[in-house]
Amino acid sequence: MAPGYYTPAIPNILRAKELGSEWLSRAFLAGPVASMISPLIVGALADNRFSAQKVVGCSGIFGAVCLAAAFSVLDRGGNPWTFIILLACGSIVSAPMSSMLASIAMAHLKDGEREFPIVRLGGTLGWMAAGYITSYVIFADASPKAGYAAAITRCACGVFAFFLPDTPPLGRSRSWRTLLGLDAFRLLKERDHLVFFSVTMLLSIPLAAFFMHTPMHLSDLGNKTPTATMTIGQISEIAAMLLMTVVMTRFRVKTVLMVALILSALRYALFGVAGITNSSPWLIGGIALHGLCYTLYFITGQLFLDRRVEPGMRTQAQGLLSLVSNGVGSVIGTLLSVKLYDFTVGAQHGGWSTYWWIQCACIAICVPILAIFYHGIAAPPMQMDAQ
DSSP states (O other): OHHHHHTTTHHHHHHHTTOOHHHHHHHHHHHHHHHHHHHHHHHHHHHHTSOHHHHHHHHHHHHHHHHHHHHHHHHTTOOHHHHHHHHHHHHHHHTTHHHHHHHHHHHHOSSHHHHHHHHHHHHHHHHHHHHHIIIIISOOTTSTHHHHHHHHHHHHHHHHHTTSOOOOOOOOOOOHHHHTTGGGGGGGGSHHHHHHHHHHHHHHHHHTHHHHHHHHHHHHTTOSOHHHHHTHHHHHHHHHHHHHHHHHHHSOHHHHHHHHHHHHHHHHHHHHHHHHHTOHHHHHHHHHHHHHHHIIIIIHHHHHHHHHSOGGGHHHHHHHHHIIIIIIIHHHHHHHHHHHHIIIIISOSSHHHHHHHHHHHHHHTHHHHHHHHOOOOOOOTTSOOOO
């Protein structure tokens, strides 16, 4: 719920504070850079040293303090660099929470593939609630109040985490390599893992543009509540979560990932049409696809890793997924998206349509890569293969 308050609102908050695109890129780089630093290390600690629920609890509370301090600086008109540094500190502390919560859930569920999507649905509902509260309750689509609300919610999340079932470490290694999370890179020696992580990184490059520039495009088309409008994507995410049980038992992982990539490209294609027609329904149609795209790819990916990775490495595997998607891919995507936005929209070389069509092409490249190089596991006799 916490990032649902401020992530879609940050572009318009910075606009209201008269901070240009360079500050937007720096704000959106805070999370990805954090995801390159902390998920593997914290995941390794949870796998080898500390109970996972305690790590999540501490991360939530300390992350909330940094988040509140960051938006307080922005609210008082302080130095933007102080805001960025505090936002980055909060992101470093909080970045591992999502992957670790997934590991905790799947460690205690009797049938992770069937039950985890329902548990994960809580995150979707929380994000939607945050968006509606931001737009219709606290009226903070362009106000630092969205950050304060996020800090309060994240602190509550941290407190509640201590009451989760005890999830002690399963690993026993004490080497520095293990404690720094570097053992997770051994997963890349397996062909399908390497292909999955590589495609995930490539997909995450254009995906970085979604929350950066979709709210701005909505505003340019006259939408007065872009934060709430962005939650339309979570409606399809709810439907996808409810269908995941059927999907994961009837179709191969490769098939599900391929469909997710095709739909992801279609989403940006609809955005491109919105840029040509200056019509918001096309943009909203693309937003509605977002939740379906995200769930089919990333939730499938989390279940794939839980199935194919040994128990003592699962939290680190989820951390590696966060590293390549929220970290490396998002850092590259944020930097390139700002450059592309300044050239196509800012300098009016093609406008929004050109911007989104280029992003669409970047996702389309992922489809043949996955189709050709991912092999999967052969199906056992008389069963549908879920691998």
